[in-house]
Amino acid sequence: MKVAKACQQCREGKRKCIRDLSNTACLPCQKRTITNCTLLKKVRGASIAPPTLAPIQVPSPGTCIGRFELSDGIAQELVESYLTKVHHRPHSLFHPPTLREDVRENRVSRVLLFAICSLGSRFSAAESIRQLETTLTVAAKRLLLQDLENICLENIQACILVANLCAAESNPASEALFFGIANSMMEIIRLPSPTPGESLVSRETKRRVWWSLFMADRWCSSGIGLPRRLRDFDRAVDLPMSEGIFDSLVAGQSVLPCPWKPGLWAHMVTLVQLFGPIQDLNQRCAEHDLDDAEIDSTVHGISLQLQSWEQMLPVDDRFSEEALHQYQEEGLGGPFVALHLGFHHYSTLLYFQFLEPRRPSTPQTQLYIDRCKHHASSYSRLLRLSRQRQNCEAVYPTVGHMAVVSSSVLLHTLLFGEESELPQARSGLNSNFEALVELRQYWANLASMIDRLVTFQNVCLLSMSTKQRTHELDRWMVRFLIEHALPLEERPYIFAQSGTAFERETMSVNAKWLTEQGRFTDFSVSNLVDEPDIL
Incomplete structure (x- = not known):
């Protein structure tokens, strides 16, 4: 029976x-x-x-995770924090009105609720709430693993969230594992294929989950040096609709209240489809797999695609302070900022290799150098602006990595640029560093990103003494620019081991000389404390 x-x-x-x-x-x-x-x-x-569940020992106070509970008030508060700070940025997994209602009516599984609340707890002003992060993360992982054979949309969403939690803990192997499980589940249930009689909310949610996995595949795979699992145009999946239209839908609705139009996440999707080719180009350049003519042709082709993407944006979605204000009023200031931060980051990566002066020059070289500097500076300015506007914050972990890449270009300007360029480069570096320190309050993996920036500056100081190439696109630089979850190794041509007395003396002498020239910035928290008006 x-x-x-x-x-x-x-x-x-x-x-x-x-x-x-x-x-x-x-x-x-x-x-x-x-x-x-x-x-x-x-x-x-x-x-x-x-x-x-067997009791689990965790740092947070309270009972074992098997009996761990959240009060209704705290759960709703943390879910709202997640929706405000994280959702529609690195992923878009839920219909916000439905999620809020399901939380109020206790219709959300504990694994999904705990994972959402772990992400949301990091932004609480109350220390007691922030301390729940570890308990919630461990509970979400434990419950997910116990129910892993339940292949359904809810567990796919849980896998994506747990993967994000693993990334925040500097555990890239587990991040890739949970994303891989989510991809396998997605293939098994043939997401996002609609079912008969399915509502618009359900259909659009599935579509957004699919594209969230596509987005994660571009970032997670490159972050640990693995091949992408989903091909750039693997299958025909409709783009997400406008967030405003999506949020206005009600449960069971089957007809759109107005004509369909793309939203911010649709633009993010069409943009991230260029990220894979940019990664491939940099990898092949570092491996000397392309000649100069092939490199120039490929860069030219991708640059045209980036320009076309920007030009084809609806006027209201192109960046301006007026557009930012409008999206801020709609509660979508953060996703709008995330879209344009991504555009500047991908563009910076495309043109980065042209910063190396010993690279063979072409008629386009100076144009590409100028574009690289423009996008790195634009990233810094937009990140600073987002921190000054309420509900426009970009506070998810990959913002930190992108800020480090932006800073590496600003360092090039500070070291080798014209005198007139120095104030803006120094201001951008200080602003990026302040953002990194702020992000470190929320995400443990930001400490390693700050270390990467300091390491990069140290390598530049050492390279200057040996007249080596500070910004050459070799395997080490690809690790720095793209494989952000992997540790940086010694750069092959640096003559001494890190931390030796000779290296410290060399860096100290060069830093002193550069400081006198106004071409050095101190990446230290104490510097921010001593100079609160740095922005």
């Missing part, structure tokens, strides 16, 4: 019956203090109940 998956009380009340592996009754019955949930019934004289 087939046993019903939902309890009788939830079937009669037409509620989603959510089982909790750490309890015997379903979550809706626990919420309503119903004591006769039919999941507790006896079958053939034996009590049937889901297995309980």
Whole structure:
């Protein structure tokens, strides 16, 4: 006899019956203090109940994770924090009105709720709430692993969130693992294929989850030096609709209230499709797999695509302070900023190799150098502006890596640029560093990103003494620019091991000389404290 998956009380009340592996009754019955949930019934004289979680020791106070609970008020607060600070930036997984309602009605599984709340807890002003981060992360991972064979949209969303949590903990192997599981689940259930009678909300949510995995594949794979799993044009999947239209939809709605139009995430998707070719170009250049003519032709082709992307944006979606203000009023200032930060980052990566003066010169060389500097400076200015505007913050971890890349170009200007360029370069470097320090409050992996920037500056100081190429696109530079989750090794042509007395003396002498020339900036937190008006 087939046993019903939902309890009788939830079937009669037409509620989603959510089982909790750490309890015997379903979550809706626990919420309503119903004591006769039919999941507790006896079958053939034996009590049937889901297995309980073993206690887990975690740094946060409280009971074991198997019995960990969040109050309704805190859960709703942290979900709202997640929607405000993270959602629609590195991923777009939910229909915000539906998620809020499901949280209020206790219809969200614990694994999904804990993962969302772990991301949201980092931005709380209350230390007691921030301390929940570790407990929530461990609980989400544990519950997800116990239910991993349940292949469904909800577990795909959970895998994506847990992968993001792993990345924040500087655990790129687990990040790639959970993204890989999410991709496999997506293929098994043929996401985002619609089902008969499916609502617009459900269909659009599936579409956004698919594109979130596409976006993650571009970033996660490159971050640890793995090949991309999803090809650039792997299959025909419709672009996401406007966020304003999407948010206005209600459950069960099957007809759009107005004509379809693309939104910010649709623009992010068409932009990130150029990220893969840029990565491939830099990899092949570092491996000397292309001659100069092939490099110039490829750069020219991608640059035309980037320009076309920018020109084809609707006027209201092109960057301006007026457009930013409009999106800020709509509650989408952060995603608007994220879109244009990505554009400047990808463009900086495309033109970066032309900063090396010993590279063979072409008629386009100076143009590409100017573009590289322009996009690196524009990234810094936009990041600074976003921190000055309420609800426009870009505070997800990859912003830190992009700020480091922007800073490496600004360092080139500071070291080798014209006198007239120095004030803007120094201001941009200081602003980027201040943003990195702020991000470090939320994400543990930002400490390693700050270390990468300091290491890059030290390599530049050492390279100047040996007249080596500070910005040459070799394998080390590809690791620095693209493989952001992997540790930096010694640069091959640096003559001494890191930390030796000779290196320290060399860097100290060069730093002193550059300081006298106004071409050195001190990447230290104390410097920010001593100069609060740096911006």
